[in-house]
Amino acid sequence: MSLMAVRFRWGLATTAALALVAILTLAPQWRSLEGMGARRAVVLARPPAEILVGVSWPFSIRRDGMAEGLRLAQDEINQGGLAGGIPVRLVLRDDQGVWAEARRIALDFADTPAMSAVIGYDDIRLALRAAPIFEKSRLLYLLPAVGNPDPGEASSRYAIRTAPSLSSFARALAVAAGRPGESLRFALIWDEDGPGKELATQFLIAQSGMGGNRVFQWPYLTGRADFRASAYRLREIEADLIVIAGPSPDLVDFLRKADGAGLIAPILVIAEPSDALWAQMGTAAWRRAIFPQIYDVAAMTSENRAFVDKFRARFGKDPDAAAAQGYDTLRLLAEAVRTTGSAEPLDLIFALRQSPAWAGAVGEYRFDRQGEVRDRIVRLVPGEVSVTSSRLAPAPASP
Missing domain, CATH: 3.40.50.2300 (Response regulator)
Structure with missing residues (x-):
């Protein structure tokens, strides 16, 4: 057998082996989900x-x-x-x-x-x-x-x-943030290319139905926002509450800029409080923030x-x-x-x-x-009494 023939057969065998591996690897993707x-x-x-x-x-x-x-x-x-x-x-x-x-x-x-x-x-x-x-x-x-x-x-x-669900959570947030008998003046900031957009939309719909008044809104692209502009703009606006939804790095960046701009309005951060957020924000920004709470470890x-x-x-x-x-x-x-x-x-x-x-x-x-x-039910809790700080609380007494 010539060297060329051996190489040809070896090439065919190699190709067949690779094809078999590909078939075995991708089989679940090719197989019918209904099947x-x-x-x-x-x-x-x-x-x-x-x-x-x-x-x-x-x-x-x-x-x-x-x-x-x-x-x-x-x-x-x-x-x-x-x-x-x-x-x-x-x-x-x-x-x-x-x-x-x-x-x-x-x-x-x-x-x-x-x-x-x-x-x-x-x-x-x-x-x-x-x-x-x-x-x-x-x-x-x-x-x-x-x-x-x-x-x-x-x-x-x-x-x-x-x-x-996302809409149910946003509506619960709006109810928790409501002011009985008063119109809530709120500002909305959200990531336009992420889940924050729908959260902001549903919060707006629910709060508007309760008589709330949106006084500022600013959609931004994830990771590409200069929050200094929105922070200093909010200094000129009378808002009872600032609501921000987005990924953690953006939330941290905004809270730092808000702290630097001297904003005094409470900021509702739609995220789960964590040690990582605590470390990145700093104590001052954390204390100004409010977090939604579904689970209360001290219940x-x-x-x-x-x-x-x-x-x-x-x-x-x-x-x-x-x-x-x-x-x-x-x-x-x-x-x-x-x-x-x-x-x-x-x-x-x-x-x-x-x-x-x-x-x-x-x-x-x-x-x-x-x-x-x-x-x-969703509760809103200040940063200093959030889940992260509660980790230091004493264990509840046994029944």
Whole structure:
């Protein structure tokens, strides 16, 4: 055989091997999502040996308590037989807040026929893009992050929102910021190319309906705003409240510029308070800020006190909102499994949407027909009494 023939055959073999690798790697993307759903229905129709739950979250970026809250709930469920004696197994994946990775994870979960549910996402944009994958593959997806997609934004037959959707959250903010019997004069600043735009729109609609008066507005592009102009412009405007929505670096930049400009109006920062924000803002800017609070670590309900005690004993620190939301979400899923004895997503969804009120660490959970949590109250708290400072509070007394 000639050297040319050997090289030709070697080239064909190499090409075939590479093609096989590509096919195996991309198979979930080429396979029909509907076909994945049909396989799931067959597999999960059998009596379940376990409940398999996928989690897609930016663990390495957020570094919050989501994983800890989920692990704590998983151990309680399995040790106490809280899912009717059926064990829960978690598959935690780090989507890094990037769509390419989140999509790959979503397709892997969709192509796992024994998986009953997915918990995620921290970013509404990822949640919106992943939703069709789960809908078509008949996979229950639970949304524990505040500001998740509204029911009307995507098909939500398989969705359960254990935290307020974006519009619901914005309306709750407007109610919390309202001044009974008075017209609130408010200024709005938001990232035009991010979720802040919809938050600002819904806040404006709700506040206007309550008699509020918008006295200033300024949309900006993420990472490209010169907040000095808006800060000094606001010095000339009589506003009872300044509201800003955007990514953390922009929030920090605005608060610094507002502090330098000597603004005296309170600033509602639509973000979860954290140690990272505290370190970047500085004490003066932090104290001028007001934060929305869905979860109160110091709440004296029996459910929260038990959760906080167990969390502190295991991890040596206070839980944050992500830990509480993750904990409650998995416990809720276990309760649906207990009442139905099923691992099939539609059975679990029906049980969650039709179940009576369930009390968790964050508060009471009741769902409407679209899977949105109802009657979730948002509190506004000053920076100095926010979640970050409360981490230094003494543990609540045992019952």
